Amino acid sequence: MATNFEPADTTARLLVRQEGPVLVLTISNPTARNAMHPSLYRTAVDTVRRAAADRSVRAIVLTGEGDHFCGGGDLRRLAAQRELPRETQTGHLDALHDWVMAMHDAPQPVIAAVEGAAAGGGFSLCLGCDLIVAADDAKFVMSYVKLALTPDGGGSDSLARALPPQMALELLLDGGVCTADRLHALGVVNRVVPRGEAFATAMVWAQRLAAGPFDAQARIKQLVHAARGRSRRAQLDAERDAFVDSLYSDACGEGIASFLNARRS
Numbered sequence: 001m002a003t004n005f006e007p008a009d010t011t012a013r014l015l016v017r018q019e020g021p022v023l024v025l026t027i028s029n030p031t032a033r034n035a036m037h038p039s040l041y042r043t044a045v046d047t048v049r050r051a052a053a054d055r056s057v058r059a060i061v062l063t064g065e066g067d068h069f070c071g072g073g074d075l076r077r078l079a080a081q082r083e084l085p086r087e088t089q090t091g092h093l094d095a096l097h098d099w100v101m102a103m104h105d106a107p108q109p110v111i112a113a114v115e116g117a118a119a120g121g122g123f124s125l126c127l128g129c130d131l132i133v134a135a136d137d138a139k140f141v142m143s144y145v146k147l148a149l150t151p152d153g154g155g156s157d158s159l160a161r162a163l164p165p166q167m168a169l170e171l172l173l174d175g176g177v178c179t180a181d182r183l184h185a186l187g188v189v190n191r192v193v194p195r196g197e198a199f200a201t202a203m204v205w206a207q208r209l210a211a212g213p214f215d216a217q218a219r220i221k222q223l224v225h226a227a228r229g230r231s232r233r234a235q236l237d238a239e240r241d242a243f244v245d246s247l248y249s250d251a252c253g254e255g256i257a258s259f260l261n262a263r264r265s
Contacts (some may be wrong), residue, residue, distance in 0.1 A: 012074075014044050017066070021058035021210035022203060023051050023108075026065050033071030033117055034064040041095035048102035054062040055184040058210030060106065061202050062129055063113040064122075072120025072143070081258045082248060089244050093152050096121065097236040100154045102127040104225060104232060108220030109209050113202035114138045115195070116179070124153030127162075130221060132188065133202040134180035135195045145175040145257060148251035150242040161228055162188050 012029035025047065027034045051057045064070050081089050103110045111117075112126035114134040119141045126132055126140075133213040134140075142159075144151050151172060159168035163186060171178060193201045209217065225232075246252055 012040045014040050014047065016047055018057065019203070020207065021056065022206045024203075024226070025060065025226060027063070027070050027122075028065040030066035030068075031063075032074065033068040033119075034066070034122070035071045035074045036096075036121060037074060037077065038053050038095055039217060041092070041099050044099045045095065045102050048099065048106055049106075051108065052102065052106040055214065057108055058212075058214060059205050059206035060108050060110045061113055062103075062104070062110060062126070063199050063202070064115065066116075068116030068122075069112070069114040069118040069138070070122025071114070071117050072122045075147075075256050075260055078247060079253070079260070081254055086244050088199065090240060091230040093240040093243055094256050097240060098191045100236065101232065103128050107149055107214065107221065109206070109217060110221065111202045111206050111209075113199040114140075114189075115198050117141070119143050121153045121155075124155035124158065126175060127158035127188070128154050131205070132183075133190045133191045133198050133205065134183070135198045136180055136192050138180040138198070139196050140178045140180070140183060141175065142171050143175050144246075145173060147255035148249060148253070150239065150244045152239050152243045154236055154239070156239055157232055159188075160235075162186075204248045208259045224231060 012027065012035060015028045016217040017024050017214070025044065027036065027040070029035050048060070051060060081237040109131060111131045112129035113135060114126055114132060115138060116135070117139050118126050120143050123140050123142055142151060142155055156172060159171055167186060180189055180192045184192045191201060
């Protein structure tokens with residue numbers, strides 16, 4: 001089946017720069033709505049872990065290049081992955097989950113600046129940040145179920161922690177688009193700003209947090225995350241296994257093919 005699709009786009013990069021005490025991480029693959037690739041996950045893990053040990057970094061902002069935050073994974077790569085051993089995809093998901101855990105464990109506050117689409121793994125990734133600033137026309141969608149897949153990147157974990165079960169299940173089972181305003185009302189998005197201002201607002205906030213007491217903020221972050229009942233690693237491992245099982249199902253193969261065929265038409 002993989003030969004029916006073009007090779008997966010591997011041009012996804014993580015652009016890294018530091019503006020004073022704020023480290024800016026930019027997912028860069030703008031021609032594909034910043035779709036991610038496993039090589040990007042590993043770069044991000046190393047980058048965030050190094051930042052966590054660097055006292056000159058006092059806050060981190062995660063954003064996407066151009067008009068979108070992140071459209072999630074590359075479906076052509078996933079379609080091709082179905083012809084490869086399951087262990088390969090398990091390793092890719094472990095790398096993505098290591099990225100989520102690196103942001104979770106970092107002492108610095110991590111702020112997502114969301115413009116445009118945050119879909120699938122992109123939505124999960126922004127939920128893995130500590131704070132979220134979103135443009136008023138940003139669109140959030142857990143689209144996995146439409147491809148007969150289950151979430152990855154901590155999506156089920158983050159939503160189950162942040163929302164009542166009914167709301168989390170609505171987003172995950174229905175797979176529909178959720179607006180920034182609705183997520184703000186639900187307490188998931190911290191701030192909604194006019195289109196084009198998410199990054200600038202996140203940077204102002206990050207600079208203000210960066211001027212605060214590093215150790216106290218690190219302890220506050222640790223206390224909040226540790227207050228939850230189930231370990232995030234256990235949930236991420238469960239997500240990984242469910243995602244791999246789903247990816248290799250016939251329903252997922254049909255779902256990916258249908259989606260890509262519809263995009264071509």
